[in-house]
Amino acid sequence: MTRVSEHLNQALHDLMEADPRVHVLGEDVSDPYGGAFKVTRGLSTRFGDRVRSTPLSEGALTGVGAGLALAGDRAVVEIMFADFAALAFDQLVNFAAKSTSMYGRPVPVPLVVRCPSGGNRGYGPTHSQSPQKHFIGVPGLSLFEMTPFHDAGELFARMFALGQPCLFFEDKVLYTRRMYEGGVVDDLFRYELAGDVARVFLDGVTEPDCTLIAHGGMTHRALAAMRELLLEEDLACELLVPARLHPLPGLPGLERARHVCVVEDGSEGGTWGAEVARLLYPRLWSTLRRPIGLISAADSVIPAAPHLEREVLVQPGRIRHTIAEALS
Amino acid sequence: MIVTVPTPAGMRNAPSPPADEDLELLLLIRHFELTLLRLFEAGELSGTTHTCLGQEYIPVALKPLLQEDDHVFSNHRGHGHFLARHAEPYGLLAEIMGREGALCAGVGGSQHIYHRRFLSTGVQGESLPVAVGVALKLKGSGALACAYIGDGTWGEGSVYEALNMARLWRVPLLVVVENNGIAQSTPTSAQMSGDIAARAAAFDVPHHRVTSTEVGEIRAELAPLVAVVRGDCRPLVAEFVTHRLGPHSKGDDTRSPEEIARAGDHDWYARYARMFPDPFDRLDRERRELVERIAAEVTARPPSVWEQR
Ligand SMILES: Cc1ncc(C[n+]2csc(CCOP(=O)(O)OP(=O)(O)O)c2C)c(N)n1
Ligand SMILES: [Mg+2]
Numbered sequence: 315m316t317r318v319s320e321h322l323n324q325a326l327h328d329l330m331e332a333d334p335r336v337h338v339l340g341e342d343v344s345d346p347y348g349g350a351f352k353v354t355r356g357l358s359t360r361f362g363d364r365v366r367s368t369p370l371s372e373g374a375l376t377g378v379g380a381g382l383a384l385a386g387d388r389a390v391v392e393i394m395f396a397d398f399a400a401l402a403f404d405q406l407v408n409f410a411a412k413s414t415s416m417y418g419r420p421v422p423v424p425l426v427v428r429c430p431s432g433g434n435r436g437y438g439p440t441h442s443q444s445p446q447k448h449f450i451g452v453p454g455l456s457l458f459e460m461t462p463f464h465d466a467g468e469l470f471a472r473m474f475a476l477g478q479p480c481l482f483f484e485d486k487v488l489y490t491r492r493m494y495e496g497g498v499v500d501d502l503f504r505y506e507l508a509g510d511v512a513r514v515f516l517d518g519v520t521e522p523d524c525t526l527i528a529h530g531g532m533t534h535r536a537l538a539a540m541r542e543l544l545l546e547e548d549l550a551c552e553l554l555v556p557a558r559l560h561p562l563p564g565l566p567g568l569e570r571a572r573h574v575c576v577v578e579d580g581s582e583g584g585t586w587g588a589e590v591a592r593l594l595y596p597r598l599w600s601t602l603r604r605p606i607g608l609i610s611a612a613d614s615v616i617p618a619a620p621h622l623e624r625e626v627l628v629q630p631g632r633i634r635h636t637i638a639e640a641l642s
Numbered sequence: 643m644i645v646t647v648p649t650p651a652g653m654r655n656a657p658s659p660p661a662d663e664d665l666e667l668l669l670l671i672r673h674f675e676l677t678l679l680r681l682f683e684a685g686e687l688s689g690t691t692h693t694c695l696g697q698e699y700i701p702v703a704l705k706p707l708l709q710e711d712d713h714v715f716s717n718h719r720g721h722g723h724f725l726a727r728h729a730e731p732y733g734l735l736a737e738i739m740g741r742e743g744a745l746c747a748g749v750g751g752s753q754h755i756y757h758r759r760f761l762s763t764g765v766q767g768e769s770l771p772v773a774v775g776v777a778l779k780l781k782g783s784g785a786l787a788c789a790y791i792g793d794g795t796w797g798e799g800s801v802y803e804a805l806n807m808a809r810l811w812r813v814p815l816l817v818v819v820e821n822n823g824i825a826q827s828t829p830t831s832a833q834m835s836g837d838i839a840a841r842a843a844a845f846d847v848p849h850h851r852v853t854s855t856e857v858g859e860i861r862a863e864l865a866p867l868v869a870v871v872r873g874d875c876r877p878l879v880a881e882f883v884t885h886r887l888g889p890h891s892k893g894d895d896t897r898s899p900e901e902i903a904r905a906g907d908h909d910w911y912a913r914y915a916r917m918f919p920d921p922f923d924r925l926d927r928e929r930r931e932l933v934e935r936i937a938a939e940v941t942a943r944p945p946s947v948w949e950q951r
Binding site: 341342344346347350367368369370371373374397398401435436437439440441455486614615617619620621624 | 749
């Protein structure tokens, strides 16, 4: 069994081994600390000064990564908590993303900005956000998210091949979960990969009652809800987890579902889920029987106290009840 | 690596025992922090916390130098800053534990507190420009804004933008730097080129370096400088050379045992215990028992309610 954080760590080792142009930068990424979530463990020992612990300078270190990329190398930048990507907003939006096209010709900027995101850990309002939505729709900027289904090495290769800056979200709770292998999720669910999208399904069910669409960090809460919906409400659900969040890859099979519902951990309003729904409406208009469901975190800061945090973030119970109600 | 002065600063001249009141506060903070680590281990606390073990004397020294109408800006390592400002350990622990009586309904937790002109936030460097704004408003009133930051936080550009404006506009801003020689796991030498004194000088902001860990000595050094901040509206950077005894947060200390022991050489707690067993032992026991009572009482409270959304 491989934990997601170990899997990411191995992918970074392989990436640096295979390509001497790859640099890793971020706060406290060097050994023996190996990053706040241990994802960069062992890299500095093995690859020397291609791995740098930086000062607390999110804006500048993202800019440095962009500079390395501009000069022909490749950079993986770690922002210790996704919340602090706000400090790198200018470098990402006004430099890294724009420079791929604002000079009148394509300029490659192979930069991956890793952002440990998400809550449910009691870290409080400035260390728990899922800020994906703030970066959606920026020309030249792609968003990816780690999932327990996708090979991280392939995702890094995909992101670098784009020649554009990419944000790569990694849910902090997901770090502690295991990678799924061999097409099996558990006793009920199977999965398959179709390009950037993982499809989780019940064997033999071709026309699900509901297809959920969720980002990687929502996987386990979506699965918990799907299990309850099946066992207690007799509703068969399918789950699509795209590793690329923006631009959104093609999502397979939605026409067959009685209901489609997007689930996300970002706070309500102007969200990734709303963007997914916007893209799906024209395609599904003729087959939809009801509006696409949208389940987001509350329009709220994320409290530190666990009993308050739970109410704000999306939990399995809410997913279950929202879907059961839509289908009742 | 860790900034070390050859002999612990407090040993330079045989110090007199600290006033009971100061020792009580030092010990309250020490036991408060130790209790948090214990509660974490027992699974009673979630999230994260950053203790100020070894650095308690800084806010205790500053306590009488601050006035009622001053504003204090704190950071992730802020429990000592708070307790030296407001004698409300029950409210602080309730905030950290998400219990009834929490200072901010349990929404902010350990790092995000706003209570009676004390404000902390978990994003490094963010508070300094805000402190300049508050100081601009306070200018001429005799009150000041005091902002605590660590050595590592000097990596953030906002620190420099704030210092520039603070000096340009002559605002009463006291920047207290807790230079413990490390930021999370990265030694200051690996994240700071030059030094803090030269950086302050570049903005024509006076800088004073404090190496003593004796609250009395520190107060005597700083009192006239703080008076200038108030009277003349000139910012000041007061840099404390200090030592972090514990982990950055919990269980994440990657320093060698020798290095941690070297930091421990500067601990006021061990020094006072050795030099002034009376009244140390008595006060130590009293504060420990007090914090035990606080922890038991707060743990038994119902969860906090977030009414004012
Ligand atoms: C903008 C930002 N970047 C990173 C962090 C994560 N972080 C919290 S404390 C810390 C180290 C701070 O070091 P220093 O300023 O020296 O304070 P100390 O912890 O030593 O008291 C880091 C990197 C943060 N909270 N905010
Ligand atoms: Mg420090």
